[in-house]
Amino acid sequence: MANLARRLGLSILLTALALLTAGAVGGPAHADRVTATQDDVTMELRKDGVLHVAEKIKLSGGPLRRTLLTRTRYDNGNDRVYRVENVRGATFDGTTMTISGSGTVEYDVRGAVTPLGGSEELRWYAVVGPAEHVTVTMTGPGRAENISCFAGEPASAIGCTSASIDETGTTSMFEQQGLRDSEMLTIIVGYPKGATGAGPILERRFELANAFTLNMVTGGALALLLLVLCGGIGLLYWTRGRDARVVGARSGMVAGHQNGQFAPPNDVRPGQIGTLIDEQADVIDVTATIVDLAVRGYLRIDEQPRQAYDAPDWLLVRMPSAPVSSLLPYERALYDAVFEGRDAVLLSQLQGSFTAGLSKVRDGLYRDMVTQGWFARRPDSVRTRWTTVGVIAAVLGVVVTVALAWFTTYALLGLALIIAGAALAVGGQYMPAKTSKGATVLAQTLGFREHLMSAEIGDIPPAQRIELFSRYLPYAVVFDSVDRWARVVASIHGDGRPADNLYWYQGPAEWDLSKFADSMRTFTMTTSGAISAARLFRSF
Numbered sequence: 001m002a003n004l005a006r007r008l009g010l011s012i013l014l015t016a017l018a019l020l021t022a023g024a025v026g027g028p029a030h031a032d033r034v035t036a037t038q039d040d041v042t043m044e045l046r047k048d049g050v051l052h053v054a055e056k057i058k059l060s061g062g063p064l065r066r067t068l069l070t071r072t073r074y075d076n077g078n079d080r081v082y083r084v085e086n087v088r089g090a091t092f093d094g095t096t097m098t099i100s101g102s103g104t105v106e107y108d109v110r111g112a113v114t115p116l117g118g119s120e121e122l123r124w125y126a127v128v129g130p131a132e133h134v135t136v137t138m139t140g141p142g143r144a145e146n147i148s149c150f151a152g153e154p155a156s157a158i159g160c161t162s163a164s165i166d167e168t169g170t171t172s173m174f175e176q177q178g179l180r181d182s183e184m185l186t187i188i189v190g191y192p193k194g195a196t197g198a199g200p201i202l203e204r205r206f207e208l209a210n211a212f213t214l215n216m217v218t219g220g221a222l223a224l225l226l227l228v229l230c231g232g233i234g235l236l237y238w239t240r241g242r243d244a245r246v247v248g249a250r251s252g253m254v255a256g257h258q259n260g261q262f263a264p265p266n267d268v269r270p271g272q273i274g275t276l277i278d279e280q281a282d283v284i285d286v287t288a289t290i291v292d293l294a295v296r297g298y299l300r301i302d303e304q305p306r307q308a309y310d311a312p313d314w315l316l317v318r319m320p321s322a323p324v325s326s327l328l329p330y331e332r333a334l335y336d337a338v339f340e341g342r343d344a345v346l347l348s349q350l351q352g353s354f355t356a357g358l359s360k361v362r363d364g365l366y367r368d369m370v371t372q373g374w375f376a377r378r379p380d381s382v383r384t385r386w387t388t389v390g391v392i393a394a395v396l397g398v399v400v401t402v403a404l405a406w407f408t409t410y411a412l413l414g415l416a417l418i419i420a421g422a423a424l425a426v427g428g429q430y431m432p433a434k435t436s437k438g439a440t441v442l443a444q445t446l447g448f449r450e451h452l453m454s455a456e457i458g459d460i461p462p463a464q465r466i467e468l469f470s471r472y473l474p475y476a477v478v479f480d481s482v483d484r485w486a487r488v489v490a491s492i493h494g495d496g497r498p499a500d501n502l503y504w505y506q507g508p509a510e511w512d513l514s515k516f517a518d519s520m521r522t523f524t525m526t527t528s529g530a531i532s533a534a535r536l537f538r539s540f
Contacts, residue, residue, distance in 0.1 A: 034061035034064050035064075035131065036058065036064065036127075036131040037060050037132050038057070039055065039131045040055070040137075041056075041127060041137070043124070044138075045112075045122055045138070045139070045141060045196065046196070049113045049199075050109070050110055051108065051110075051113075051122065053108070054104060054105075054106045055106070057102060057103065057105060059099065059101055059102045063099060064098070065097070065099075066098075068082075068084060069082070069184065070084060070094070072154070073205075074202055077205060077409065078204055079204075080111065080200045081202070081203050082112060083109065083110040084097075084109055085107065085109075086107055087107040088105070088107070089105040111198075113200070114199065114200055119145060119190050120190070120192070120195050120198070121189070121191075122140065122188065122189045122190075122191065123186065123187070125185070125187075126185050126187045127179065128182065128183075128184050130179060130183075131179045132177075132178060134175065134179065135173070136149075136175075138173075138174070138187060138189055140189060142192050142195045143170055144189050145190040146189075147163050147165060149185065151179060152183050153183065153184070154186065156183075160175065161175045162174070163175075172189055174187055204408075210409050211405035212405070213410075218412045221413055225416040229416055230420060233423055237427060237431065240431065241427075241432070243433055243439045243442070244435050244439050253447050253454075254451055262467070262471040265441070265445060265448050268441060268445060269289070269292060270288035270474040271331070272369075272372070274478045275365050276369065276374055276441065277446075280379070281361075281362045281366060281380070283532050285478065287477060288478045290334065290338070291477055295470040295474060296471075297503075299317060300316075301314050301315075301506070303508055305509065311348070312522050313347055315345070315346055317343065318339050318342070328368060329364045329367065330363075333364045334358075337353070337354050337356075337360070338350065340353050340357075350530050351530075355533065366380050372438075373437045374435060374442075375433070375438055376433070379432035382431050383431060385431075386425075387425050387429070388428075389428070391421065392421070393420060393425075395421070397420070400417055401418060402414075448475070452472060452479055453479065466489070466503070470502060473485050482520060486516055486517035486520040489513070490516040490517050505520075
């Protein structure tokens, strides 16, 4: 009996300890739990479409934080926005309402009314859980035609605990028992058409596919805009970028000599020809000018001896008696850049100051085009101007496209400006326009090129061939027929005796004119490479 008593007493003691432990563990959890034990909501829909909400709330714990549903998807391009304003009795940061304790919370909602054919519908998410017991009383600007309510997630189809309309039809009552965290009580009331005249507040939702919507309107507008912009660029080229038309300009083959004497059309120089034809100061134009200075007696080219694996090199020698003052400005700039006060320089040593001096050669060539009257403005300046305008237009098109994509569905229209800007930037390369004089000289120059490409040499007296065909050679460099004319020069014997050297080109020991074609080809390639290193001229 005593043992039974002891066992009973021990059981009671253990049970008491278990209850105390459970109370100690569970007590704080209950104290930390925040919920609305009672929530009575009064809502009034005013004639201007504003929903006024007054909520009397009793809290267990606190503060209570609710995330209101202020934005929902409306259609493929827009979101529906509910604007919560004039909040009193709580704080609201745009999405979260913080209620510090029991009391009354009031606020206004705009955008909760939707026109539906012959009626209007109010939809609002009246209470956000947790809440134990919720009642909602709703009044509006007319009789309620229909009511419904749902509890749970925002898209829930589970009906609330109860919903009813009083006998006057102007007041609706709703009730819900138990809302868990983040669950909502959604109230829907239908009113006659025109009861408020309000509608949803829509904000366009950015989606790339919607921004570039292609339909009859956007497609037609894009086509029309492209036609106008690209047509304008075409008209601009037609009026500003075309060479002047010349009536009766000489065409056909134009010989480069008279009575056995060298006589290029209009006394045009090789560097001028290259710049006139393609409106660019090219590497090959400068290379041809160096050869031209040699054949005209301003310098001599001495090929240096080399072993089997040595790189070829040439010594450029200044001729002391040459009339340097008669050179054109761009030729003098090149002459000074090559020698820089020296009497001779190896081609492999043309670096440093030579590279810096080439910028003056390039500017001199472009200025010469205007000085000769072949262009009204420097071709490089014209290209730069129109290319810059095109780039600015393309960048502006990008900005416009981004803005249209963000705020509208007409971003395709911005692409037209980008395309037009890019077309103008590319087309700017073709905007330099020759004057009538320049167009005439060009026509004669092209006839001279035809002569160089196909002319026979049999009618030139042997004694004049070396000088005449040497004078042709720089022009052949520009016209990319240096191989042909180098072989022509290598095949002639001057006064009837075999020649080991030319008056302007000297080879090393045991060198003769039979090797001139290969030497000349290598010289032009090496010289062009040295000029290309300056990155100031366009290369082929």
